[in-house]
Amino acid sequence: MRFDVITLFPELFEPFMQHGVTRRAYESGALQVRLWPLRDFAEGPYRRVDDRPFGGGPGMVMLAEPLRRCWETIRAERAQLGLPAVPTLLFSPQGQRLEHAVVAEQAQASGAILVCGRYEGIDQRFIDQCVDGQISLGDFVLSGGELAALALLDAVARLLPGVLNDALSHQQDSFNPAIAGLLDCPHYTRPERWCGPQGEAAVPEVLLSGHHARIEAWRLQQRRDATLRLRPDLLPAPCAPVADSKR
Ligand SMILES: C[S@@+](CC[C@H](N)C(=O)[O-])C[C@H]1O[C@@H](n2cnc3c(N)ncnc32)[C@H](O)[C@@H]1O
Known part of the structure; x- marks a missing residue:
């Protein structure tokens, strides 16, 4: 799997690729x-990548032409290396929300060309002619698409075999279909009793019991409770009552 990232700030990516569990995904290839x-x-002595917007208004707009040249170079290199054709995805607040399903789909795919915008955005003509899909990190505006690209790459890396210490670890994470898309359960570690600013707090007794089935049942209930409390939108909609035809 190979992602090609078009960015004005490549140096922002390097620290993330050199640390943490996801580093393994990059090192292993x-x-x-x-x-x-x-x-x-x-082109030109100043290597301009932006210009003022037609119609006036604040800010600058990324030029279509350097983007096209870069995009065509990527596609040519991928073809020369025998890599499969992949979609071009632009990070944008106007895109599809980055959720587990999007990440899981990308983790099964061959990669993508990722375009990180800056300034007021990108000349619409490049988007219309070269972009296949748009991905948003959420309903807020970042200064650039790099953080969104890093979020996607990090989340994809976690799903790849051999990246996490325990191969099944990501299946226990929030939103994973293996736990029915619920939120994760609470986690505890040593010490068994911890004194915090609000007093002493003990680890739930069931987790110390060594009783595997009881622990699993407790975790499932915790996942359901947390999802109902924090993200009821993740739960299946309740069935509508069946109309009583005898009335
Ligand atoms: C300052 S933003 C431009 C925002 C644009 N004028 C708008 O209001 O939709 C510059 C770049 O940051 C990236 N960006 C900003 N917010 C984002 C978000 N929520 N998700 C993904 N990318 C985002 C996009 O690549 C965008 O082109």
Whole structure:
């Protein structure tokens, strides 16, 4: 799997690729990330990648032409290496929300060309002609698409075999279909009794019991309770009552 990332700030990616469990995904080659500094594809003495918006207004807009040149270079390189054709995804507040289903789909795919916007955004003509899908991190505005790209890459890396210490670990995570898309249960570790600012707190007794079935039942109930309390939208909608035809 290879992601090609078009960005004005490639240096933002490197620290994330060198630390943590996801580093294994990059080191093993399970997840390849090729960074493409957009300025390398700009022309002129100032290597401009942006200009003022037609129609006036604040801010600058990313030029379509350096993006096209970079995008075509990526596609040509991928073809030359025999890599499969992949979709081009733009990070944008207007895109589809980045959720587990999107991450799981990407973890099964061959990669993508990821476009990180900056400034007021990208010339719409590049989006219309070269972009297949748009992904949003949420209903807020970031300064650039790099954090969103990193979020996607990190979440994909966690799902790849051999990246987490325990292969089944991600299946216990919130939103995973293996736990019916529920939220995760609470976790505890040593010491058994801990004194916090609100007094002494003990680990739930069941977790110390060594009784595997009881522990699993407790965790399932905790997941259901947490989901109902914090994210009821994740639970299946209750069935509508059947109309009584005899009335
Ligand atoms: C300052 S933003 C532009 C926001 C744009 N004018 C708007 O209001 O929709 C610059 C870039 O950051 C990225 N970005 C900002 N917010 C984002 C979000 N919620 N999710 C994904 N990418 C985002 C996009 O790539 C965007 O082109």
